[in-house]
Amino acid sequence: APKVDVSSILVISVIVLSVLHYLHKISSYNRAIDYALRVPTYRNQAKAMAEDEGLLHKKFFKGLSKDEQRAAENKILRDIIESKLDIKGGYGKPEWKDILAIQMLTWPFHAGNFAYFHARRFYKYKVMK
Numbered sequence: 001a002p003k004v005d006v007s008s009i010l011v012i013s014v015i016v017l018s019v020l021h022y023l024h025k026i027s028s029y030n031r032a033i034d035y036a037l038r039v040p041t042y043r044n045q046a047k048a049m050a051e052d053e054g055l056l057h058k059k060f061f062k063g064l065s066k067d068e069q070r071a072a073e074n075k076i077l078r079d080i081i082e083s084k085l086d087i088k089g090g091y092g093k094p095e096w097k098d099i100l101a102i103q104m105l106t107w108p109f110h111a112g113n114f115a116y117f118h119a120r121r122f123y124k125y126k127v128m129k
Contacts, residue, residue, distance in 0.1 A: 018099045018101040021098075022099055036081050036085055043077060055076050
């Protein structure tokens with residue numbers, strides 16, 4: 001049997017799982033934005049906002065083919081929907097703090113803060129009562 005250090009396998013596994021999880025979160029977020037772009041209510045609201053801001057003016061699309069115009073309009077609408085729509089839960093925008101490896105590295109700090117808060121609260125409200 002090959003002699004392999006178990007800790008290195010665990011570290012590599014955590015890193016690979018973290019990368020896969022982050023990529024999955026990005027994919028979920030993009031799917032949620034794409035869905036919002038297909039819903040007529042959100043699309044019409046974003047189109048109205050873009051027209052109010054002057055982003056969909058015809059002069060910006062001069063010289064572009066129909067497909068390029070459609071792609072540019074979708075990009076503008078996507079940016080507006082991303083900025084205005086509040087997506088939470090499993091489809092929320094991924095942050096670096098959500099990565100498993102980062103959470104594992106910061107766990108002792110957060111556990112210490114949790115213990116300090118509850119010890120101080122116990123002392124303040126039970127012992128010093």
